[in-house]
Amino acid sequence: MKKFNKVVVVFCSILLFAGSGIAAAACSQVNAKGTWRVHGLVWDVLGVDETESFNCKLKIGSSGGVSASKSTCRVFREGTVDVTGGKVVMASNCTMSGKLKTISGTVKFRSGQMDRSKNSFTAVGVDSLEANLEYFISGVRQ
Amino acid sequence: MPNKSGDRFYSMTHEFLLLLMLCAVFYPVDVLAGVWGGKRDQHNESRFTQPFVQDGASRTLGIYAGVIPASDGVGRFKSAYLVVSPGGYIIPIHSDGIVAVAGHTFFKSTNCNGPGYVRTSSGQPVFTAMPGTVYREMSEDRLVYVPFDSPQLTTSMYSYLDPGNKHACINEAVTGSFYKLENNNAAITGYENTVFREPLSLYYAGPVDRKMQVSHPKKAFTSSTAVSADIIDIQEECSPGCLSEDNNNGICDIACWTAACDYDSSDCDHLSQSELEEKLSSICSPGCFAEDIGDGFCDGFCNVELCNYDGGDCVEK
Numbered sequence: 001m002k003k004f005n006k007v008v009v010v011f012c013s014i015l016l017f018a019g020s021g022i023a024a025a026a027c028s029q030v031n032a033k034g035t036w037r038v039h040g041l042v043w044d045v046l047g048v049d050e051t052e053s054f055n056c057k058l059k060i061g062s063s064g065g066v067s068a069s070k071s072t073c074r075v076f077r078e079g080t081v082d083v084t085g086g087k088v089v090m091a092s093n094c095t096m097s098g099k100l101k102t103i104s105g106t107v108k109f110r111s112g113q114m115d116r117s118k119n120s121f122t123a124v125g126v127d128s129l130e131a132n133l134e135y136f137i138s139g140v141r142q
Numbered sequence: 143m144p145n146k147s148g149d150r151f152y153s154m155t156h157e158f159l160l161l162l163m164l165c166a167v168f169y170p171v172d173v174l175a176g177v178w179g180g181k182r183d184q185h186n187e188s189r190f191t192q193p194f195v196q197d198g199a200s201r202t203l204g205i206y207a208g209v210i211p212a213s214d215g216v217g218r219f220k221s222a223y224l225v226v227s228p229g230g231y232i233i234p235i236h237s238d239g240i241v242a243v244a245g246h247t248f249f250k251s252t253n254c255n256g257p258g259y260v261r262t263s264s265g266q267p268v269f270t271a272m273p274g275t276v277y278r279e280m281s282e283d284r285l286v287y288v289p290f291d292s293p294q295l296t297t298s299m300y301s302y303l304d305p306g307n308k309h310a311c312i313n314e315a316v317t318g319s320f321y322k323l324e325n326n327n328a329a330i331t332g333y334e335n336t337v338f339r340e341p342l343s344l345y346y347a348g349p350v351d352r353k354m355q356v357s358h359p360k361k362a363f364t365s366s367t368a369v370s371a372d373i374i375d376i377q378e379e380c381s382p383g384c385l386s387e388d389n390n391n392g393i394c395d396i397a398c399w400t401a402a403c404d405y406d407s408s409d410c411d412h413l414s415q416s417e418l419e420e421k422l423s424s425i426c427s428p429g430c431f432a433e434d435i436g437d438g439f440c441d442g443f444c445n446v447e448l449c450n451y452d453g454g455d456c457v458e459k
Contacts (some may be wrong), residue, residue: 062388068379
């Protein structure tokens, strides 16, 4: 009987532990809400253009909308690039996708993943018009 | 964005507007400079003199200005100057003296030092579609309020095509958000005498030097751009940083705690007065939050004395 109780306790503990893990991993759209510092690289897979780095401040709304008024990007060697909008979609398994629009183009992000703490994410993306331009971004909640 | 997509963007309507614009560029400048007491730089007509726009008392109203085709309210388009007051009010001024306060605006472009010829990204004149517009009706000399019954519109204005591509602001985007005037009469009181009754003095000369373009621009992250339909992306914000989706979403967003956003539509009602005040204390000026200051990004809302000029973020480095 005691042995059985031990098994039950261990089993329940495992369930609780696993359950808490699942809970931590589950995401909702609102997890993307907030101000993010995003750093990234853009490179030309054809090797024509130089690789460049950029960093952004993005304010994302509760439904994933990107605030144009409070978001901006800066490209190394080029200067400020205004953000005009965009959308971030957060799946329940914490994968992310979406697009970021700037005054000069659109980047479509895919394969994004938010971490368990919901305070950082990484993603890769591609230019909506020139598929040879690929992006890697990493974001940290401000 | 590449020109190829920009080509798609220019429909016949835009070509018509462009024609109007080009006419407006060359016609009213001379006329207004004379009529409104403006003067040209006698030494070098190919350069703008600064400040570009001053009121009758030689106070600078704004350095962002341009010529836009603006509605006269009866379906005709006239050329107009776009003036931005120090308080951020965007004021299209028709060449015949009609003045309108189209709303509150802000400009994000920090590296556009000269006036540009602007249009809305939608191709629509700024004057016509703005909710909450107050303008002076010439015939009766009274202020007319255009009812504000829709969410505020954030739009982007892009430099108008210039055949010579000579302007400093060509290829520069200027993003403007137009907000409800919370007290329209008060908002325009300061301009009744200076703008309308004592028309602006416009200082005008030719374009400034065009900035160097980057030889290998990345598409989405480049400061040099042409207009593309793909970048038309209107995000509704009733106040800076308050997307419409954040309003009445059950979460208290202090950016939405403004009259224009109906004070977050009761999302903050659960907060006590002290909690609310604490949140509000993080705002040193409308649209500027404590986290924005000194974060390395120039934020136009924070570039005021109350916010320590964005902690130096807007200083050219």
